[in-house]
Amino acid sequence: MTLMKTPAALALTGVLALTACETIQDPNNPNRNTQQGALIGAATGIAVGILAGDDPEERRRGALLGAVVGGGGGALIGQRLDQQEVALRQSLGGNVGITNTGSELIVSLPQDILFATDSSTLTGGLQSDLNALANNLNQYPNTTVNVIGHTDNVGDAGYNDGLSTRRATAVANVLLNAGVSSGRINAFGRGEAQPIATNLTDEGRAQNRRVEIVITPI
Structure with a gap:
């Protein structure tokens, strides 16, 4: 079963990772790293959630939960980095x-x-x-x-x-x-x-x- 689930997990992770790269390319976006962190975290959470399930419904629930948890954690990391960068540039x-x-x-x-x-x-x-x-x-x-x-x-x-x-x-x-x-x-x-x-x-x-x-x- 794992071999069947892996391509889907990688595909979803790749889509969100590409979106994250496009987000950070805009230098005028003050929240670019917060958004990138959320997308990367969500992608990772989705992949883990899919791989953890043994049936379609279980994988769907795992992907949704992984996206929420991973996205929130990634956004927090990106926000902290943005704040620390601002403080460093000032000092x-x-x-x-x-x-x-x-x-x-x-x-x-x-x-x-x-x-x-x-x-x-x-x-x-x-x-x-x-x-x-x-x-x-x-x-x-x-x-x-x-x-x-x-x-x-x-x-x-x-x-x-x-x-x-x-x-x-x-x-x-x-x-x-x-x-x-x-x-x-x-x-x-x-x-x-x-x-x-x-x-x-x-x-x-x-x-x-x-x-x-x-x-x-x-």
Whole structure:
């Protein structure tokens, strides 16, 4: 029976997921992430509800219940992310990038301001922003926080991996010292493995040297 139910569940999930993508593409929609979260949550709930039933009527009831429960939970997550994003933009400086994907917030800090060349010791450049970020995280405690260091491709790849980890750890320590729970924070480095721009130009390499704080609701 499961094999018969799976295609229907996937089809319904796919339709709602596509609708969610269309919703978030409108940058002028202030509730786009709330709506996207509701649609994705509903899609997941429908799929689970269908797979849980052994007869058509049971599957129908399961799909309806799953849509209601999943949609409500997804909408709440999207709303919380929208609210947290607004608060972050009000408190952080212009050098800090903020991306709201609808399922997580990504705060990007340029390493050239955070650290001197070949160093994992924080400078004073973005200390106030890190403290403001910590305050925001404490105001929105129902999240996990991954602090990820990135480098350009100049130098030895193994050395860059270690440097990116040390830099991520330095940023995480500031957040911990500002009161963010250690149980919420993970720090690790990706070295040169995940560039967001070309490494063939100075400008591109500068963009790739960054620390990202990925905030995910739980």
